[in-house]
Amino acid sequence: MDALHSLLDGFGTALSPLNLLWAAVGVLLGTAIGVLPGIGPAMAVALLLPVTYGLDPVAAFIMFAGIYYGAMFGGSTTSILLNTPGESAAVVAALEGNPMAKAGRGAQALAAAAAGHFAGGLIGTVLLVALAPTVADLAVDIGAPDYFALMVLAFIAVTSVLGSSRVRGLASLLIGLTIGLVGLDQMTGQQRLTFGSLQLADGVDVVIVAVGLFAIGEALWVAAHLRRGAAEPIPVGRPWLDRADLRRTWKPWLRGPLIGFPFGAIPAGGAEIPTFLSYVTEKRLSKHKDEWGKGAIEGVAGPESAASASAAGTLVSMLTLGLPTTAVAAVMLAAFQQYGIQPGPLLFEREPELVWGLIASLFVGMVLLLALNLPLAPLWARLLRIPRPYLYAGILFFAAVGAYAVGGEVVDLVILLVIGLLGFGMRRYGLPVLPAVIGVILGPGAEQQLRRALQISDGSVTGLVDTPFAVTVYAVIVVLLAWPLLRRPARRLRGRGRAPREGA
Amino acid sequence: MTTPADPSAAPAGRRAWLRDHSELGVCGMLLALGVLVLTDALTMDVDLTQRGPVGPRTVPLVVGAGLLVVAAALAVDVLRGGRGHAEGGEDVDLSEPADWRTVLLLTGVFLGAAVLIEPAGFPVAGALLFWGAAFALGSRRLDRDPLIAAVLSFVTYAVFDKLLGVPLPGGPLMGAL
Numbered sequence: 001m002d003a004l005h006s007l008l009d010g011f012g013t014a015l016s017p018l019n020l021l022w023a024a025v026g027v028l029l030g031t032a033i034g035v036l037p038g039i040g041p042a043m044a045v046a047l048l049l050p051v052t053y054g055l056d057p058v059a060a061f062i063m064f065a066g067i068y069y070g071a072m073f074g075g076s077t078t079s080i081l082l083n084t085p086g087e088s089a090a091v092v093a094a095l096e097g098n099p100m101a102k103a104g105r106g107a108q109a110l111a112a113a114a115a116g117h118f119a120g121g122l123i124g125t126v127l128l129v130a131l132a133p134t135v136a137d138l139a140v141d142i143g144a145p146d147y148f149a150l151m152v153l154a155f156i157a158v159t160s161v162l163g164s165s166r167v168r169g170l171a172s173l174l175i176g177l178t179i180g181l182v183g184l185d186q187m188t189g190q191q192r193l194t195f196g197s198l199q200l201a202d203g204v205d206v207v208i209v210a211v212g213l214f215a216i217g218e219a220l221w222v223a224a225h226l227r228r229g230a231a232e233p234i235p236v237g238r239p240w241l242d243r244a245d246l247r248r249t250w251k252p253w254l255r256g257p258l259i260g261f262p263f264g265a266i267p268a269g270g271a272e273i274p275t276f277l278s279y280v281t282e283k284r285l286s287k288h289k290d291e292w293g294k295g296a297i298e299g300v301a302g303p304e305s306a307a308s309a310s311a312a313g314t315l316v317s318m319l320t321l322g323l324p325t326t327a328v329a330a331v332m333l334a335a336f337q338q339y340g341i342q343p344g345p346l347l348f349e350r351e352p353e354l355v356w357g358l359i360a361s362l363f364v365g366m367v368l369l370l371a372l373n374l375p376l377a378p379l380w381a382r383l384l385r386i387p388r389p390y391l392y393a394g395i396l397f398f399a400a401v402g403a404y405a406v407g408g409e410v411v412d413l414v415i416l417l418v419i420g421l422l423g424f425g426m427r428r429y430g431l432p433v434l435p436a437v438i439g440v441i442l443g444p445g446a447e448q449q450l451r452r453a454l455q456i457s458d459g460s461v462t463g464l465v466d467t468p469f470a471v472t473v474y475a476v477i478v479v480l481l482a483w484p485l486l487r488r489p490a491r492r493l494r495g496r497g498r499a500p501r502e503g504a
Numbered sequence: 505m506t507t508p509a510d511p512s513a514a515p516a517g518r519r520a521w522l523r524d525h526s527e528l529g530v531c532g533m534l535l536a537l538g539v540l541v542l543t544d545a546l547t548m549d550v551d552l553t554q555r556g557p558v559g560p561r562t563v564p565l566v567v568g569a570g571l572l573v574v575a576a577a578l579a580v581d582v583l584r585g586g587r588g589h590a591e592g593g594e595d596v597d598l599s600e601p602a603d604w605r606t607v608l609l610l611t612g613v614f615l616g617a618a619v620l621i622e623p624a625g626f627p628v629a630g631a632l633l634f635w636g637a638a639f640a641l642g643s644r645r646l647d648r649d650p651l652i653a654a655v656l657s658f659v660t661y662a663v664f665d666k667l668l669g670v671p672l673p674g675g676p677l678m679g680a681l
């Protein structure tokens with residue numbers, strides 16, 4: 001009941017005319033960005049980080065949340081009409097959505113996706129309201145060792161769950177940690193990796209790292225491999241669903257969140273796994289198995305609903321534990337740091353207006369999205385025709401604005417370019433970008449918590465594992481690390497009879 | 505590896521091997537970074553600042569050592585035939601070789617804008633950045649490109665400087681207006 005009361009207060013915040021305006025700006029920007037090829041939600045929020053210097057936190061986060069949900073919404077449009085999903089979460093939408101569009105049922109595919117996002121987002125956010133205060137209460141007296149354990153979990157999760165190569169993920173994480181070391185040590189004032197430079201003594205701003213890796217790195221990478229003659233989007237009318245479609249889609253819409261929400265809350269790669277799981281589930285349960293691969297509407301409805309619900313799940317662990325499980329959450333965490341706000345169990349106590357305003361604005365945003373996107377879909381589809389030189393020149397332009405706004409210093413632009421070139425190299429050699437960003441954002445905090453914990457225990461390592469919470473988290477980490485080893489014997493058992501092959 | 509009989513083929517073979525194994529450069533970079541972090545940590549003078557059992561040196565030592573280990577592990581992986589998969593995307597065509605000219609041009613345009621932003625002001629430098637980048641990326645609409653660049657740059661300046669209160673340099677142009 002307490003949560004409901006707080007939520008009502010939150011609606012009071014979110015429905016003020018100005019915040020309503022920011023929510024609308026957020027969902028419009030988010031949808032546009034999601035539709036635009038080449039810009040994902042993480043890059044979008046990163047490029048908009050400079051507004052944190054001018055906006056108050058409530059307004060900024062209401063806008064960011066709108067961008068997050070809006071970009072999910074928009075991303076599926078690209079997948080369905082263009083068949084070249086940019087965001088990993090939208091890959092599944094293309095599997096059935098694009099064949100539907102080719103068969104002239106693009107409008108139905110878009111409607112199934114839009115309503116799926118609405119249902120998934122709605123159910124996910126209700127679960128968020130129900131669960132987040134409880135998680136925050138449970139975690140409210142966690143101390144330095146627990147925080148450190150959580151951050152180690154984030155590091156391990158992004159390096160070993162995501163991506164195909166653990167070594168490359170780890171390399172990326174260590175690069176991020178190294179960038180995070182630059183500057184004055186927060187506890188002693190010792191200069192580290194500054195080489196006597198005053199500019200570096202302040203450290204490298206998280207905004208510059210995020211914008212450099214996500215925006216400049218991506219723009220340069222695409223520039224080096226720009227597709228000649230971009231794919232033509234399939235023209236589409238106003239989305240609608242008839243009764244037969246509705247009968248096939250309402251169950252997938254409701255099932256999606258059950259898969260999406262839990263996967264969003266744990267560090268397992270955001271919407272990628274749940275959308276795929278939802279796809280497989282719907283395929284198994286479908287009565288129209290012959291249509292799969294040729295445009296089965298359940299294959300759009302379920303995964304899209306799961307995707308939005310996973311975004312809500314992501315917010316649970318981000319707001320209550322300060323644990324970012326996706327790139328967008330990582331960049332939003334950076335925004336919290338810009339305001340000097342520490343997300344975590346105390347956030348609900350210290351910043352109730354911000355948290356509940358943010359959560360209420362998610363509901364507002366979803367209604368806005370549904371109201372805007374169904375009628376505007378043909379207009380959004382036109383965005384797919386934007387000349388690519390303008391698109392990527394615009395990304396470079398706004399990246400420069402963002403980096404310069406950090407401190408009004410030219411040297412920041414040079415650092416931005418260097419980090420952008422680093423991001424380019426990482427894309428070339430398959431080093432994932434997310435671990436590096438997580439390393440920069442969480443690294444300094446993790447070091448502080450580690451040292452604080454060891455100070456309390458007077459240097460004894462047992463001080464890191466003396467709470468049940470920390471022990472639980474380390475147990476999860478061990479399972480994550482041992483997963484490939486556990487999986488291999490299982491697979492061998494299943495593949496008996498085939499020649500045994502030693503994997504490296 | 506087999507030794508080619510024709511001596512003139514040897515350098516070509518080596519070049520091809522290096523191109524195939526260019527990812528070893530990443531290992532080299534990680535190695536250099538690790539050495540840098542370790543050197544910085546070990547030359548740190550911590551006697552005055554040490555408080556508590558863990559000083560400012562410990563974490564850099566761990567990170568530096570980690571970089572060395574990862575560099576070695578990656579080298580092993582590459583020599584065994586492992587490859588990092590270049591990232592795909594909506595507008596990315598990996599079947600063509602990389603277009604280095606565009607990347608260099610964009611880098612140059614960006615640096616040029618960085619140099620200009622203070623003397624010329626943001627509206628001018630920003631417009632040149634957008635136009636230059638669009639030009640480098642292959643847009644040749646001389647009637648449209650500069651106009652879009654100027655409008656975008658000016659509107660951004662107005663929004664950030666006047667509306668959001670994030671100061672951007674106006675330069676002589678804004679001073680004159």
